[in-house]
Amino acid sequence: MASREIASSDDEPAAPRKGFKPTPEAPYRVVTPDVKDETRPPSPPPETPPAKPKRPQPIKARSPVDNFLAWLSPRSSRESKWMQPLTVRKSHGGDALLDALDAAPRAATDRPLPGVVLDDGFKVPEFAYAALVDVAASPVGVGCQGEVYAVRRPKTGEKLALKVLLRDVATSPGERRCFAREAQLLARMAHPNVCETMGCSTTPGGLPCLLLTWCASDVLRSLKLNDVADPETRHKVAKAWPAAERLRLVAELFGALAYLHSGDALRGVAVVHRDVKPENLGLTDARRLKLLDFGLAVALEKEDAAAFELTGDTGSRRYMAPEVAKQRPYAAPVDVYSAAIVSAEVLGLHRAFAGLSLEDHERRVIDGGLRPRLQASPRLQALFAALWDGDAGKRRDAASARDELAAVVAADSDPLRATPSCACVLS
């Protein structure tokens, strides 16, 4: 996560459209760090060497996967100034556990998409990178896989986000496959609480990139979760985000997961996000939650029992379900566990497991069943106990969590009684 705040925008959140393809003859203004003159016509990056005569290449038949990966692969090893600045780095405000765990490299996953996803005739739209307007010089957010820049859509000026694969990450074929899978999955999503992509392209520096719905902020930054231990900050956040608003965010999160897990997004194929955490929950200008970052997501065919036998240490430890931490087989319930821990942070305005060392986390949370304290009505407490159950088989699913949250809110005007400052209890 980046330490810098994304400036809030006055733009109306516009409904994203799929298949965005600007017409090539439109007089687009291209602004790059080195081209500031707005009246100049778009020109190729200055470091582009003169074109060399190409040798004829033999035409080989390639599978759709190979084609997609080839298209996402860097087309050139040349350095470009366009996407160079890596000035914004992660900053986590002195939380030992978070610093240690989020800095850890994540497990790569080379799991291919099921045939039903890849071979359904759908093509991820490609957009013309050069047509983008006002490409920001430095990123608004940086994660383990990519950095995100503010850009504008030609003609309409609509603000969008451009996620660019990090240069060092892009050298790994496994990571490129993850990015390809993210593009494939996101392009098929259509849910109000899931970030949409308008298409993919390649930067002039040869890095694959995705055009996304713009999010003015994310839950970590908006709710200042790294700073809510300070009573004054917590008070301000609680005022800016009243309980009803925070409950709505939580309901939207479970709504997004219900959509992913149900198979509605991909004709019978469940999508497991595997990295649900506050910095991956975008917020639009209208404060609507958008689930971001499908870099670790996998698609599982329900009929294929073996597909549910994923194992591995994947995701961020604070939100990691015990079965993942233990490298046991896991599936969609891992997202429910993560979402429950995130929700406790959002509802209670405190950091879960703050101050625990890695060993303490393993011993007390993974093995000992420690969970965040949630000051809430008995009905809401019962729901959370069923959402973060250490036994994945006993965990409630995301759809029933979404429905129960709606029922709780309808039946009780204040399901969040007075919230505690910051505490953990053994459940």
Ligand SMILES: Nc1ncnc2c1ncn2[C@@H]1O[C@H](COP(=O)(O)OP(=O)(O)O)[C@@H](O)[C@H]1O
């Ligand atoms: N659509 C978006 N609009 C605005 N900012 C975004 C958007 N998507 C991501 N970001 C910001 O960029 C950060 C990194 O993006 P993310 O997709 O999570 O990359 P990674 O896969 O590297 O973690 C996010 O935590 C968020 O702050």
Ligand SMILES: [Mg+2]
């Ligand atoms: Mg991320």
